[in-house]
Amino acid sequence: MRALALLGSTGSIGTSTLDVVAAHPSRLSVVALAAGRNRDLLRSQCETFRPRCVSVGTREDADWLRSNLSYQPELHWGEAGLLACALHAEVDTVVAAIVGSAGLASTEAALRAGRRVCVANKESLVVGGALMHEASLAGGGELLPVDSEHAALHQLLDGRDPASIREIRITASGGPFRDWPLARIQAATVAEALNHPTWKMGPKITIDSATLMNKGLEVIEASVLFGLSPDQVGVTVHPQSQVHAMVGFHDGSYQLQVCANDMKLPIQYCLLYPDKQPGPVVPYAWEGPRAWSFEAPDLDRFPCLALAFQALRAGGTAPALLNAANEVAVAAFLQGRLGFWDIQACNREVLDRIPVTPLGSLPQVLDADRAARRHAEGWVQARTH
Numbered sequence: 492m493r494a495l496a497l498l499g500s501t502g503s504i505g506t507s508t509l510d511v512v513a514a515h516p517s518r519l520s521v522v523a524l525a526a527g528r529n530r531d532l533l534r535s536q537c538e539t540f541r542p543r544c545v546s547v548g549t550r551e552d553a554d555w556l557r558s559n560l561s562y563q564p565e566l567h568w569g570e571a572g573l574l575a576c577a578l579h580a581e582v583d584t585v586v587a588a589i590v591g592s593a594g595l596a597s598t599e600a601a602l603r604a605g606r607r608v609c610v611a612n613k614e615s616l617v618v619g620g621a622l623m624h625e626a627s628l629a630g631g632g633e634l635l636p637v638d639s640e641h642a643a644l645h646q647l648l649d650g651r652d653p654a655s656i657r658e659i660r661i662t663a664s665g666g667p668f669r670d671w672p673l674a675r676i677q678a679a680t681v682a683e684a685l686n687h688p689t690w691k692m693g694p695k696i697t698i699d700s701a702t703l704m705n706k707g708l709e710v711i712e713a714s715v716l717f718g719l720s721p722d723q724v725g726v727t728v729h730p731q732s733q734v735h736a737m738v739g740f741h742d743g744s745y746q747l748q749v750c751a752n753d754m755k756l757p758i759q760y761c762l763l764y765p766d767k768q769p770g771p772v773v774p775y776a777w778e779g780p781r782a783w784s785f786e787a788p789d790l791d792r793f794p795c796l797a798l799a800f801q802a803l804r805a806g807g808t809a810p811a812l813l814n815a816a817n818e819v820a821v822a823a824f825l826q827g828r829l830g831f832w833d834i835q836a837c838n839r840e841v842l843d844r845i846p847v848t849p850l851g852s853l854p855q856v857l858d859a860d861r862a863a864r865r866h867a868e869g870w871v872q873a874r875t876h
C-alpha cells in the first residue's frame with residue numbers, strides 16, 4: 492500500500508490523481524492533502540479521503556477548515572504546510588502537482604527525504620533540475636515524471652542501455668493556433684488561447700500550450716531527466732496527441748509510446764510503477780480507421796520554443812529566468828494586461844537582459860527567479876502604462 496501526500500490536490504492533476512487513488516483502494520491511500528485557495532473543494536476531498544494531514548494557503552482558511560470538517564486532521568498553511576504534508580512520517584509517495592515555482596521547495600524536500608516523488612510540477616525540473624537530481628540521489632528516493640511525454644519516455648527508456656540512444660522526441664499537439672497565420676496568432680485573445688484542442692488542463696499550462704512554451708519547458712525537463720544534450724532532444728508536432736514520445740536508436744530505428752490522451756494514465760504509471768494494472772482509463776481502441784500526422788514545429792510563429800532551446804544551451808540559471816518571466820507574462824495575459832504576442836517578447840527581454848550564473852543552491856536559484864520576476868513585472872508595467 493502506497494501512502495500519498497498530494498500537493499495541489501484541487502488542480503487538474505490533483506483531481507485526476509484522486510480519481511486514480513479511488514480506482515485502487517487496496518494499493519493507494521491518502522495521508523496528506525495540500526492546496527492553495529480552493530478551500531471548498533479541499534474540504535470535500537478531505538471528507539471523501541479523510542487525510543490525517545491537511546494544508547491550505549492561509550491561516551484563515553486553515554481555521555475555516557477546522558470549523559467545517561466533520562473530523563479533526565492536523566491542519567497547516569502556507570509553504571510550511573506544504574513541507575509538513577510532504578515530510579509527514581507516514582508518507583512514502585509525494586505527488587508534486589502545484590503549479591509554478593511555488594512547488595519547488597516542497598518537491599526538493601520530498602526528494603531529499605527519500606520519498607518516491609511523482610513530479611507533475613515541471614517547473615521544479617526546469618528551474619532546478621540538477622538540484623532535484625542531487626536531492627534525489629542524496630535522499631535515495633525515486634523521481635518519476637508525471638508529464639505525459641516524460642512518463643512515455645521513462646517507459647521507453649526503462650532498462651535501456653543509454654549508449655544505444657541517439658535522440659528522444661516529445662510530441663506537441665501544436666495547440667489551438669497550430670495552423671493559424673502569424674498575424675492572427677499575434678492578435679489572439681485569452682478565450683482563443685484557452686481553447687485547447689486535445690487536453691483539458693489548468694489555465695497556466697493551457698496558455699503555455701498555445702505559445703508552445705509548454706513544449707519548451709518540457710524539452711528542458713527531458714534533457715534534465717534523461718541526461719541528454721540539447722541536440723538529442725527533439726519536438727514533433729502531432730495534433731492527435733496519441734503518440735506521446737519517441738526514442739531514436741543509433742541503428743536508425745524508433746520506438747513510440749501510444750496511449751489515450753488522459754493524464755490519469757501517466758499518473759497511475761508513476762504511482763504504481765513498475766506495475767501496470769487496469770485503472771480508470773479504458774485501453775486504447777484500435778478498431779476503426781484513424782489518421783495520425785506529424786510535422787516540424789514552426790519556430791517563427793512559436794518563438795517561445797526557440798527561447799527554451801536557447802535557455803537550455805545557456806544552462807545555469809537561464810531556464811529559471813525564462814520560467815519566471817513566462818509565469819509573469821502568462822499571468823498578465825490572463826489578467827488582460829498583456830497581449831498574446833507580448834508573452835514571447837517579455838520572455839526574450841528577461842533572457843537577454845538578466846545575467847546567467849551557474850546553478851548553485853536552491854536559494855540562489857530562487858534569487859534568480861525573483862530577479863527575473865522583478866524585471867518582467869517592470870517590463871509589463873512599462874508596457875501597460
Ligand SMILES: NC(=O)c1ccc[n+]([C@@H]2O[C@H](COP(=O)([O-])OP(=O)(O)OC[C@H]3O[C@@H](n4cnc5c(N)ncnc54)[C@H](OP(=O)(O)O)[C@@H]3O)[C@@H](O)[C@H]2O)c1
Pocket residue numbers: 498499500501502503504505525526527528529530547548569573588589590591593611612613614637638639690691692693694695696754
Ligand atoms: N494539467 C495537466 O494536464 C498537466 C500535464 C502535465 C504537467 N502538468 C503540470 O502539473 C502542475 C499542475 O498543473 P495543473 O494543470 O494541475 O494546475 P492547476 O489546475 O492550476 O492546479 C494547481 C494546483 O496548485 C495549487 N497551488 C497553486 N499555488 C499554490 C501555493 N502557493 N500553495 C499551495 N497550493 C498551490 C492550486 O491550489 P488552489 O486551486 O486551491 O489554489 C491547485 O491545487 C503544473 O506544473 C503543470 O505544468 C499539468
